[in-house]
Amino acid sequence: MGWVLKKAGKTLPLLSAVIILLIAWWLLSLGLKSPAVPPPLEALKSLWRSMQGDLPAHLGVSLYRILVSLFLATAMAVPLGLFLGKNPEMDTKAAPLIYLTYPVPKVVFMPILLIVLGIGDVSKIVLITLIAFYQILVTTRDAAKNLDKEYVISVRSLGAGSWDLYRHVYLPGCLPSILTSLRLGLGTAMAVLFLVETYATQKGIGFFILDSLSRMNYEEMFAGIIAMGLMGFVLYLLLDKAEKNLCAWIHT
Amino acid sequence: MKMNNDYLSIKSLKVEYMQNGQALTALESVDLSLPQGKTGVIIGPSGCGKSTLLNVLAGLNPRYSGRVMIDGRTPEGGGETALILQDYGLLPWKTVWDNVILGMQLRKKTHRATKTAAEAVLDKLGLLPMARRYPAQLSGGQRQRVAIARALILDPKLLLMDEPFSSLDALTREEIQDFLLKIWEETQLTILLITHNIEEAVFLGQKIFIMSPCPGKIEQAVDNIMAGDYNLRGRVQFLEMCSFLRSFLHRRGNYGMGA
Numbered sequence: 001m002g003w004v005l006k007k008a009g010k011t012l013p014l015l016s017a018v019i020i021l022l023i024a025w026w027l028l029s030l031g032l033k034s035p036a037v038p039p040p041l042e043a044l045k046s047l048w049r050s051m052q053g054d055l056p057a058h059l060g061v062s063l064y065r066i067l068v069s070l071f072l073a074t075a076m077a078v079p080l081g082l083f084l085g086k087n088p089e090m091d092t093k094a095a096p097l098i099y100l101t102y103p104v105p106k107v108v109f110m111p112i113l114l115i116v117l118g119i120g121d122v123s124k125i126v127l128i129t130l131i132a133f134y135q136i137l138v139t140t141r142d143a144a145k146n147l148d149k150e151y152v153i154s155v156r157s158l159g160a161g162s163w164d165l166y167r168h169v170y171l172p173g174c175l176p177s178i179l180t181s182l183r184l185g186l187g188t189a190m191a192v193l194f195l196v197e198t199y200a201t202q203k204g205i206g207f208f209i210l211d212s213l214s215r216m217n218y219e220e221m222f223a224g225i226i227a228m229g230l231m232g233f234v235l236y237l238l239l240d241k242a243e244k245n246l247c248a249w250i251h252t
Numbered sequence: 253m254k255m256n257n258d259y260l261s262i263k264s265l266k267v268e269y270m271q272n273g274q275a276l277t278a279l280e281s282v283d284l285s286l287p288q289g290k291t292g293v294i295i296g297p298s299g300c301g302k303s304t305l306l307n308v309l310a311g312l313n314p315r316y317s318g319r320v321m322i323d324g325r326t327p328e329g330g331g332e333t334a335l336i337l338q339d340y341g342l343l344p345w346k347t348v349w350d351n352v353i354l355g356m357q358l359r360k361k362t363h364r365a366t367k368t369a370a371e372a373v374l375d376k377l378g379l380l381p382m383a384r385r386y387p388a389q390l391s392g393g394q395r396q397r398v399a400i401a402r403a404l405i406l407d408p409k410l411l412l413m414d415e416p417f418s419s420l421d422a423l424t425r426e427e428i429q430d431f432l433l434k435i436w437e438e439t440q441l442t443i444l445l446i447t448h449n450i451e452e453a454v455f456l457g458q459k460i461f462i463m464s465p466c467p468g469k470i471e472q473a474v475d476n477i478m479a480g481d482y483n484l485r486g487r488v489q490f491l492e493m494c495s496f497l498r499s500f501l502h503r504r505g506n507y508g509m510g511a
Binding site: 156160169173249 | 310312354385388
């Protein structure tokens, strides 16, 4: 009985959110009477048709780009962020470099990346990675920097060396912040994904949406938007799940 | 004075640290000695470098001048010295069990030895039922006991405690003080403890060191035969000792400000 209620406690808000969104959309399409905003039912029907067609292939390509980018960004940013946060003297040296390059909108490099790395997946992955990298790096570094020094002192007094400190103190202590930065990074990555997929490519959900737009098939365009939204939603859920499992100590 | 008999011996210790490009002296010509198996308590205002002193003894700060010897050797981290901090320094992301075995893990002890030792020490401290809990799920007194367990599992010879009971309520505080005494009687380890609390100093310290602030220095070492005697707590002699210490601290006029 308990788990039914617990399940319902989570599903009910989600269900009502979906219903509210659909009603708002429906009202908007009624009010605008524009073919560019089709009613939700038409879009959902189109989504169903597209899922039998080539939409899954486009989604797969996009998912691959996002996942590889986020993985690469995490694999580079987390160790570097922990290192800089643990060693303030290195951080002072690296900080100017980070702060000079962080605010530069990386998307402006897209044309250059296309020329240098070609129009394949590599240029797109590099750009998304670069953007997510900075978000994760800065968050991780700050988390490591602000970690209570009592933890470090007490674990060092037990005989811990540098590696032990990373393993037992810095990484687990910063994990909640790292996962938060991944969630933020995911949002940005999705936005950038759309942008990079609208240029010089025939694959990906971004291309699918823009292609439908150019064919003035608005139902299909919205099908693409829904699919992209759902992809982001599922990735969010996975990160949430990971956080619950990896940071059990916060949820006690 | 025969220095070679002392388990812990500090001679003209000086510690400086840099703050905003300025060298500040935290400790200046500190002399302190404690025989093996005795308890020592350092009392003094906050900010007088007491924690700096413990960091040196725990082997965490090698940048000092003077002579510091623990059992004839210079202090080093991960040896036979255990350090317990004011806020216990327990890792919130590790369960009680994982916190307690951390030192064994770092020393690369076998799985079996670790498990046996952890079970024994947790049982002794009455923590076995909460082994799977996280520190946030424990009361202050329980957390303090976990910190003690984490230190004891390594069989230390010297136990350093930095205001270990300051965030506990009065009742729990006395309970843990009694508990610490029991452990001390059983293991005969050498204990050096920092406190703000005069009664605590008299109850726990066979030697009481009064420290002056900025830069920290031992002003006076008092021998105290009443330490560890439950029956004397609250008796006239005990209170006299307390008021002696209090007047000494007040005479310098700095105690009230610091505390």
